[in-house]
Amino acid sequence: MERLRLFLEEDAPAGDVTSELLVPAGAEARATVSSGAPGVLAGAEEAAWLFRDGGLEVIAVMKDGSHLAAGDEVMRVEGDLRQILLRERTCLNIMMMMSGVATVTREVLEGCRAVNPAVTVAATRKTLPGLRALQKKAVELGGGEPHRMSLSDHIMVKDNHIDAAGGMDKALALLEGRGPGTVVVEAEDLAAALAAASWGADVVLLDNMSPAEARRCYLRIKEEHPGVMVEASGGIGPAEAPLYAAAADRVSMGFLTHSAPSLQFSLHLL
Numbered sequence: 001m002e003r004l005r006l007f008l009e010e011d012a013p014a015g016d017v018t019s020e021l022l023v024p025a026g027a028e029a030r031a032t033v034s035s036g037a038p039g040v041l042a043g044a045e046e047a048a049w050l051f052r053d054g055g056l057e058v059i060a061v062m063k064d065g066s067h068l069a070a071g072d073e074v075m076r077v078e079g080d081l082r083q084i085l086l087r088e089r090t091c092l093n094i095m096m097m098m099s100g101v102a103t104v105t106r107e108v109l110e111g112c113r114a115v116n117p118a119v120t121v122a123a124t125r126k127t128l129p130g131l132r133a134l135q136k137k138a139v140e141l142g143g144g145e146p147h148r149m150s151l152s153d154h155i156m157v158k159d160n161h162i163d164a165a166g167g168m169d170k171a172l173a174l175l176e177g178r179g180p181g182t183v184v185v186e187a188e189d190l191a192a193a194l195a196a197a198s199w200g201a202d203v204v205l206l207d208n209m210s211p212a213e214a215r216r217c218y219l220r221i222k223e224e225h226p227g228v229m230v231e232a233s234g235g236i237g238p239a240e241a242p243l244y245a246a247a248a249d250r251v252s253m254g255f256l257t258h259s260a261p262s263l264q265f266s267l268h269l270l
Contacts, residue, residue: 036264105142
């Protein structure tokens with residue numbers, strides 16, 4: 001949580017010069033934070049921490065993960081007015097970004113589950129630098145899976161790795177003798193998908209396939225290697241995600257973090 005202070009320092013490197021001129025020192029106030037649109041609440045925990053870090057009292061009205069209606073009160077903040085105004089925009093920005101991610105994740109998941117109740121939806125590493133932990137947490141609050149947090153988490157063989165190794169067969173041969181841990185192998189066609197599954201990949205990632213192509217690969221893999229997880233990824237947006245729900249155990253989407261629209265919040269003095 002201490003990293004949140006860096007966001008505040010970015011917004012007020014030399015203090016809030018306007019409030020220091022117009023707001024009397026020591027003035028106290030009460031404020032309410034409310035949603036401007038329906039969605040899934042996320043980032044309230046971080047916002048509350050940052051308000052409290054300024055010596056303010058926070059009364060949580062709703063918890064992260066809750067369903068929001070437009071106009072719902074999320075929290076109340078009491079204490080030094082200068083501190084409220086100093087922290088207002090940073091706290092709201094965090095909630096807006098995280099709630100937007102959580103809301104899109106929930107919507108996509110519900111659309112996919114209507115097709116396949118067992119499918120999961122995951123984020124990717126297409127996150128804003130410095131905000132990965134917050135965006136991934138928001139995905140989880142929306143019901144999705146965070147997927148890899150970093151390149152250090154597990155082996156994930158993508159197209160450039162395969163090209164650098166000299167092809168799929170050579171890439172898989174180089175993985176022999178690896179240590180324990182999950183291995184994900186990306187495949188762009190049925191032959192590559194079956195090769196990866198036969199070799200022993202834990203997850204075969206069907207990349208940039210049409211829903212029909214992905215479905216064909218999924219059925220073949222499950223027929224021959226039922227224990228292998230099949231993941232669909234590559235240019236999948238909210239409208240396309242349900243089309244892949246019947247062709248994968250997991251649908252991963254960069255859209256959840258790089259294109260989710262913010263959810264509006266506002267703070268008003270009482």
